[in-house]
Amino acid sequence: MTSPRVxxxxxxxxxxxxxxGAADLLVGVTGHCDPPDDAGRAHDRDGPPETVGGWLNPDLDRVADLDPDAVLTSDGLQADLAETCRDRGLSVSHREPADLDAVVETFAARGDDVGRPAAGERLASAARERLDRVAAAVAGRPRPTVYCEEWSDPPMVAGNWVPEAVRAAGGRYPFVDAGERSREIGLDAVAAADPDHVVVHVCGRGDRVDPATVDDRDWAVDAPTHVIDDSLLNQPSPTLIDGIERLARVFHPTAFRSADQGEEGDA
Structure with missing residues (x-):
């Protein structure tokens, strides 16, 4: 059976x-993607998948030249792009999860998209098991109030699945409801909520953010600032589960201390 070109x-x-485990199927990605070293090997490519441009402005002629069996898009910002690809006769699988459950369901759906349905089901099941373990660890503990900032100029409070990610990690998030888009927020509104933690995950910046840009603001917030790689919270992929586990350890370090010490002892 021929491997699909993705x-x-x-x-x-x-x-x-x-x-x-299907990176070998990738023949094209954007310049914002981070494919592993084995990407493209199913098609005897000499190097990594071809880079076809940015995630909002890819070169669709280059995409078409790659003769893909499936083109994958995500997020409402790519909805028009998905339609443009379809208009060009490309087979598109567009996924637009808005909350945490939908993100996990997308893991299974992507398995279907690339012809690996069993792997998709396993990935979704493993994600749910990890979330269950976090939930058990933080159960019954006081929930700190958390402010998550997706953009800093102007400040934007994170929406979509981030409210649920914070709650899954044992926090309280009074700023945006799950499924709502990220939005601009006034500093007075943040201060009024009196957050116990400030989490900064600026879109596209990874973890390359100076916490002083937030700490030195003229605002009435007295809480530690945690800079987290934006892919751990902004990206509806398995890295989001990593991000939830990371947040849970920030909010409730004692809940995981015994387990972490056990892992060190097993090393």
Missing amino acids: VSLAPSATATVSAL
Whole structure:
């Protein structure tokens, strides 16, 4: 059976395909994607998958030249792009999860998209098991109030699945409801909520953010600032589960201390 040729136009799709163990199917990705070293090998490529441009402005002629069996897109910002690809006769699988459950369901759906349904089901099941373990660890503990900032100029409070990610990690998030888009927020509104933690995950910046840009603001917030790689919270891929585990350890370090010490002892 011939392996499908897959072009991913979304970093989250690329990360999910990689987590499925199907990175070898990728023949094209965007410059914002981070494919593993084995990407493209199913098609005897000499190097990594071809880079076809940015995630909002890919070169669709280059995409078409790769003769893909599936083009993967994600997020409402790529909805028009997905339609444009379809208009060009490309087979597109567009996934647009808005909350945490939908993100996990997308893991299984991506397995279907690339012809690896069993791997997709396993990935979704493993994600749910990890979330269950976090939930058990933080159960019954006081929930700190958390402010998550997705953009800093102007400040934007994170929406989509981030409210649920914070709650899954044992926090309280009074700023945006799950499924709502990220939005601009006034500093007075943040201060009024009196957060116990400030989490900064600026879109596209990884963890390359100076916490002083937030700490030195003229605002009435007295809480520690945690800079987290934006892919751990902004990306609807398995890295989001990593991000939830990371947040849970920030909010409730004693809940995981025994387990972490056990892991060190086993090393």
